[in-house]
Amino acid sequence: GENVEQHPSTLSVQEGDSAVIKCTYSDSASNYFPWYKQELGKGPQLIIDIRSNVGEKKDQRIAVTLNKTAKHFSLHITETQPEDSAVYFCAATTHNDYKLSFGAGTTVTVRA
């Protein structure tokens, strides 16, 4: 099955700086890569996603890049704010949208 690895496990950044989280996947057939944000005591919420026919996608301060050849994708958060502090998960799916394989998560702390 699909194996998704996520790094780093924790990330502390100064407010206003950028944060980058990287994920690698094992199955070259994976074609959908969502990123979820989980705030304390809540369920994960989709923040951005990318499909295999696109190399980069941006939504305000958040961007995701995909390198299909190297089988890795990354989340970039610019101008970080305290409300960006949360756990972020990457995921990948091979066959369809039913079976998402998640990374282990990255705890991001934005220091004021």
Place this chain on the structure above:
Amino acid sequence: NAGVTQTPKFQVLKTGQSMTLQCAQDMNHEYMSWYRQDPGMGLRLIHYSVGAGITDQGEVPNGYNVSRSTTEDFPLRLLSAAPSQTSVYFCASSYGGTGVSYEQYFGPGTRLTVT
């Protein structure tokens, strides 16, 4: 819309007890799933359903049963609770669709402790 709702929010069980975690959605989503979240392991798929009357196993199905009699509800049953089932459980739903990926909406979670 209430979205995806889960009950209870917290539960403590003794080893060997059984219980049902409830999940409901009011978005008319065909696809529903159950995940467990453990520290350092992300979310792992337990069972999923692509529509009423259809269920299938995910990555970690042992010790859990599901059924899908209606589009709205997807309960998760623990047959005989074990300490290894101590975890946070999330239910999710999406429009689904073969070959097309839709956003999965997650519920608030149920924190289960088995002693």
